[in-house]
Amino acid sequence: MKRFVISDSHGGYKALVQCLERCGFDKGKDQLIFLGDVVDGWSETKESIDLLLKLKHLVYLLGNHDQWALKYYTGQLTQEAELKSWLRQGGAATVASYGESKSMPPEHLELLQQAKLYLVTDDNLLFVHAGFDTSKPLTETDVFTLIWSRDFIENHYRSYQKGKPFHINGYKEVYIGHTPTILLDKKQTTPLRMDNLILLDTGAGYTGRLSIMDIDSQQVWQSDPVMTLYPQEEGRSGLSWNDRRALGLVYI
Template sequence: MSRYAISDIHGCLKTFRYMVEEVIKLKYRDRLYLLGDYIDRGPDSKGVLDYIMKLKKDSYRVYTLCGNHEDMMMKARDNSIYHTSWMFNGGKEALKSFRAETIKDVRFTYWDFMEELEPFIELDDYLLVHAGFNFAAPDPAADRHTLMWSRTFEVDKSKLGRRKIVHGHTPIPLERMRAAIKDPTALVINIDGGCVFKDKFGYLTALNLDTLELHTVKYME
């Protein structure tokens, strides 16, 4: 059994499928943790959600977190400010993939999926989250905005214990990612390779949480 974490797929279905089926070769006994941002910007947000739901239906052990883009889309249903922001940050591409003229036309199946996404996952050796934790708060896990949206945060070692934090949300070069993975003193590992930003970053990454092996797939949409 192996445990993998992937973040920030952003509608890149071909790249994601290749990672799952040809690179890590996901098995039923493995665990796959997806850290959010499945939708927006890339060409096939709907396809990514369909594929994740199929993996779950086929009894693969897939655990899904909420990213800021899912959070933004859910809020965009009833908030014009969020709707404008969502459309500017990939919502147009998402609606096109759903073949929906407006956000109200997106089928309930996808809303049900997004509403069931977890804000974070706590393992014995890792805290998995989309963006970060507010360790200054009495309960860091209760600050949903930081969980989904934070770009910077300070770690309180007394609350973290012997665990490491694995997150996405902010694209970084592979060299920085590998440096953090190899550093035994690093408390935080960012695994967002900026897959959808193919001209600047352009990699989807999967971190083996047991061996710390980093798997990479270049944008292939």
């Protein structure tokens, strides 16, 4: 069984399909560790989760957008300001994917409700959506830090920029999504390794590509730029591919 890791597809079903096809993923034999945020952004959240549910050895971790969507579809996203924030940051596309005023299918809800907050493998690899608190045991790290906070990544990236990436003790490798590499450096279009920390989110929800990595060989495959797969949609970047072309802003 091969092991793959992917993160933050944000409704980009077509990109997800490309990644699985390009890496030769076997849906019945191989394992996919998904670091969260399959929802919110592009128009095919429903199709994306339908696909994930067909993978025999899927391990799904909770992302911050997954938590938002869960709150919405279980009637807990009741504060108007938070609801507007979620809709503006990709939630509207998720609602449209399932249909206005329609519920999320029970099996889709179950996937998100049963999502893990983190995973530590038998060979001591840590997988988590956003980060963790290195000053305390992983089991004592709060949910906000695990799926929302960027403090962990920002601290490591500052050291990396100074040419002094530091080793994360206690784990062979740490795999994280959440913070797009292209927002740290627009030229960083592939997963970023900082010593034994690897960032997997390469901006699929914005102007980047979706990336999938073979955990054991470290080989990476990528989708086309996701905005080109949904040329009439804004995703989470504010302008569609077609609009960018019309304005002469095409760059990849």
